[in-house]
Amino acid sequence: MATISERVEIARLSHRFGFGPRPGEFASALKMGVSGYRSQTLTVPQIDIGASAIKEPEITDLGKRPAPNTPEVIPFAQAMRFQSQQLLLWWLDRMALSDHGLTERMTWFWHGHWATSIGKINYAMPMYLQNKTLRTHSLGNFKEMARAMINDGALQYWLDGNNSTIKAPNENLSRELMELFILGVNRYSEDDVKALARALTGYQVTNSSGTLTFNIKRHDANPITLLGTTAAFDGQSASDFLVVREDCATFIAERLWYRFVSSTEPLPNNSSIKSAFADRNIASAVKAMASDGAMSDAKNEMVRAPVEWFISLCRALNITPSKLSTPAQLISYLDKLSQTPFSPPNVGGWPADEAWLSSASAQYRIAFGKWILKQGDLSPITTLPQSSRIAKTADWLGVAEWSPRTQGALRNAVGDPEEFVLLAICSPEYLVSA
């Protein structure tokens, strides 16, 4: 029998470094033991059969928006909506159906990090390309990732790089690059923001395709003084310059810690995550984090964000998100819970922990859960005698343990499988990765 602390650690590995267990996976992880399961979680397989079976979405360059009140506007608007929906369903399917969870989990993390919203981009194509870039680099080298993101059409457009010229540099991208993407707040001065904005001038984006071009005439090639170094920078050299700074290692370690370990406890000094990131290798930092003693420390609990909660349900109930009836209803539920992939609320990404625990979200979660359960496979418990359902459901869903309070509520509903599972997935023990 696994101890409670082993159950906690395996549940955390499953829910934080993936999107939760499929039926039977938690029980076999318990047999494997913590270290065996950890290395399985961290080892990305050569081929992921589940993920590779998902068809790429049909996303094309839709070109310029036709003039208002022309007959072309309606099919154009329909195509825009259709492509955005295909894009969203495609990614949700990848999260739910991948055999190995870490790559999608890291792509999800980086989407929240380089948070770009289709709300401003409008077109699906640039968002699709950005998502592929994030996935390619999700466990790669951060220097390469930062370079790729400087050249990402969606990010440039999102932060007004498209309009930033030598005559009047726009500071939006410059500031967020240092504050939110590479160094962290207050690790630079206002003068650095102004200087970097000049070095980042000259990019132009075709928004329908996400194509980025560089217009030398709009670029300020004069030397700037950035964080004490005077030189002529362009986007790539500025990005490289920021990434090698020690503050970058501190910041990325802090962000990983915030999303995977604890949003309230600070990153400890001399954290193993930071030292593992010395050469900017993301996979090494993630491995160090998963192996850190903090992963078994009881105080490092986290609330599961709505998308994480939804995807873990899909995995437990054998649901393909794009096949839910109807996709529009699914998107509406995600909206009500205030978390829809490709639509972060702002460039800082989504909030954490208590922000997801309002009375309003409690209501929507119950309604959403009810709707999902009608379309899911409940056989992992309906095939069991009522007497063993409560304990077996903890294993099915990857919950370390139920409190006596929750056991009491579950016992009341043990003869009604839909309500029983609804209570389980809305319980404090399931909402919180304890």
Next chain:
Amino acid sequence: MDTISRRKFLKLTGGAIAAGAAAPLLSITEIAEAAINRPLALGTPIVVVVTLYGGNDGLNTVIPYKDPIYYSSRPDISYAANTMLPIGEDLALNPGMAGMKTLWDQKKVAIVRGVGYPNPDHSHFSSMAIWQSGSPVSHVSTGWLGRYIDSQPEDPMLAISLGSVLPPLLAGAKRSGSALPLGGLVVPTGNLAIDCQKLSKVSNRDSKLMAAAATSMRNLFSVSTQVAPVLKLPAPAAVDLPTVNGGNAGGDSNLSQQLDVVAKLIAAGSPTKVWSVSLGGFDTHADEANAQAELLGVVSKSIYKFMSQMKSTNRASDVTIMVYSEFGRRVKGNASQGTDHGTSGPVFLIGEKVKGGFYGDQPSLTKLVDGDLAVTTDFRDIYGTVLESILKTPAEKILGNWSGRTNFLLDK
């Protein structure tokens, strides 16, 4: 007159109470009873906080329209002088703010100029965190009104935010405000209601976040039982606005819907002293002039309508509105017909109890600090007055040892 009576309340909540009545661990009746027995006493002050997300350009809100430097600093973004709404001292309101101008003329608007905090932070997140936590110096995770909630007896109705995500503003260390989405809350009924209440009971085995998860579900039952029937009522009539096609000619927007719900609940006597509503979209790095006039038009119209609705209740003189944003914007325009992140901006306080007029000095366009407007008033001065003189609570526990105050209220 629009205060919901005990009888009316019981009648309206009948369904929900009956459903819960079978529950052995029922607390719903008790909670409903408590709400009925303690509607907010008439005359109890109410604060409505309006947060403008994104950094509202203060210089294009309260505009130094006679200053040539204003026009030369931002030729693509400035408005034509004849469209602006002069309010004295060589200042004018944004062309979109006709409703606010009317309230100003009625002496119901205090404009505090140049509001900010020391060493302004140009990041949305840091600056909003500073405004909402009320702590420019050290980082704290509670909101200034969250600490007020902590200082009061537990009551999920005390402070309510419209929308499904709770702003940090209302997060306390022990307790937080409740979130109320537009359209209100729908609670489970029947067996599910009984089981959900069982599921959300306090458990001594709960960690901090699990306890918060349980509380959020408990609050769903208590808040919704009180709120749901009220939301079905028609909104209070806006007495000053003409009615067109059965609705008020005030336009419609998410902010106006939020304030509509607040108006209904205030009219019904909800025991709520603090309301939080918000509008986003103020991060006008590009193509600012039209966008901002539209957004400020929404703010101005929604508030004008809300104030008008309050007149048809008996609580018009109890309500004070405060409007703020995380920072103003850079004086000089950028190449995208927009402005980048700046520092200080005006704060608006609106209500019958407000002594209309200007407070704080208008930051000078010739004495910029690194291209930004100077901060002439600390926001804690305003918070201090809101806490002490409106919410009648000692400011010291909430703001620490901060002695500044902005006396924007009429003498009583």
